[in-house]
Amino acid sequence: MKELYTGNLYWPETLDSAREFEPLRQHKKTQVAVIGGGISGTICASVFINSGLSVLMAERGQVSGGSTLANTGLLQFSNDIMLCDLIDQIGERDAKTFYRACRDAIHLIEQAAESLAADVGFRRRSSLFYASTEQHLPKLKKEYEALKACGFDVEYWPPEEIEKHFPFRKPGAIVTHGDAELNPFQFVIGLVNAAAQAGLEIYEQTDIVAHDTLPSGIHLLRTSDGYVIEAEHVVYAVGYEPEELRGKLIKAEMSRSFALVTGIQNSLQSWHKHFLVWETARPYLYMRTTHDGRVIVGGLDEHIEQPLQSGKQRLKRSEELHGKLKALFPELQAPIEYEWSATFGESCDNLPFIGADPAWKNVYYCLGYGGNGTVYSMLAAHIVRDLICGDKHPLTDIVKLDRKSLTNA
Known part of the structure; x- marks a missing residue:
């Protein structure tokens, strides 16, 4: 497991205890499998379950145990790339659409x-x-x-x-x-608890080690313990580039x-x-x-x-x-x-990687990349939710993995 932080973290000290979830110990079927239980995976799973989808979330460690703990909790619609520069890069219409979407995500x-029941800061x-x-x-x-x-x-x-x-x-x-501003750790824990009550299946200590696709289009996710998740859609919300992309991000x-x-x-x-x-x-x-x-x-x-x-x-x-x-x-x-x-x-164009795998049907990525990770996570949840449901979000082409601004950067 890649080490994401070192040092003495503050956010865990702000919560006495967090609910623990059992590892996956049986084969499962679901509409949507979310891989990753950090802020991206949790927001995605919460939005999906509240949109009427059946959802399973698998986390190889503990929920909120990765980069979420090192998140400083600033929520801003301004980005690492200024609006005036983004206009030059992708055009005025798309740049303004993206910035307004960041504002709406807050x-x-x-x-x-x-x-949520608790105050999450x-x-x-x-x-x-x-x-x-x-x-x-x-x-x-x-x-x-x-x-x-x-x-x-x-x-x-x-x-x-x-x-x-x-x-x-x-x-x-x-x-x-x-x-x-936000306490990201308390926010994730609160979302997880609420989503679990709404029907989200959550499994900690569940490492996905293989991903295959049947001719029917069903995805088979195999855990390190040998159990299999059958899913119609798979969402990778693992923070940064997973092995499945094999260096495809430009x-x-x-x-x-x-x-x-x-x-x-x-x-x-x-x-x-x-x-x-x-x-x-x-x-x-x-x-x-x-x-x-x-x-x-x-x-x-x-x-x-x-x-x-x-x-x-x-x-x-x-x-x-x-x-x-x-x-x-x-x-x-x-x-x-x-x-x-x-x-x-x-990323080289300062935008997140969000959307469908260009070559793998019904596989999606919610990868922040940039200073607005929590805002991007909320954007990702709605973009991918719309893709799963057969709709098209206004940001789909702006942040997709094979967008033109990557090759032009």
Whole structure:
């Protein structure tokens, strides 16, 4: 099993216990088999089961035990690729369709969170996207105009306005309204419990080691224990490229990032309305607050796939992130309490891989690839649900695995 993170994670500390599910111990038949029990698989399975499909979810480890634990829980409709750049890349109509769908996905996540019995930390937030240098200002203003023209609720703040609301001054910033934050671990556990009550079959410690297709089109998934799942449709929601694709994703790049969570701060009064904060520099610094008064900071991305093993070197990165936080918010003095390094993937066109396998009927992929993993997971659930039901989602051609923007990038 590929190691997805190293370090001391925060989210597991926010929940006393999670329900455990038995491994698969018999042959099964289902309409849809979802492989993967992280945030992508769980959102997909939840949407599918609530759409009237019969669904089985198989997770080789524990539900929410992979990349979900290293997710920092920022939900934004803005992407790693700016709207103005995406317009140049795929055209104005498709770029605006994609950005609006990301905004709508946050609303769908909100609906899902509010339907759960427990509070999973969903809070509506605005974001401050600031220019890291004066040189970035023209591009930032261009992005503001593109977002405004697309109908988003945005503001442009000059240096004086930033300084009025925060204890730092930057050349300029876009404020986007309609973003949110979430406890991803609690969200997945809540969704799993609700979906199980709705009829979702969930099996942990169930590793799919073979996938064959009968002439009839039925898919046979064999587990490492020798049991077989017969499924009409198979959805791979395994985070990043599974063996079944065998290197078919074009120029997908794996990297690692770093994150920390501080202790509880004495005061967060200087943090205007708990905005999500990020910047134009690449790799970018990003940060948010938590409901109990902590700060989560992430960044320092490196083009190395494996998360950093050395605790000493990880702490060095964490201290660098902590220093960047204190440079912006000097009064925040609570120390680092949690820190980790995690693997993440990027596609060459900065869009996720979602949709049908071009050469394998009724096989689908929900692979995030990018900074908006949770938002992409909700998009994926609805795109694939529509494909299974014989409908076509507006994003199908934009994010499909054989899209033109991959070969043009």
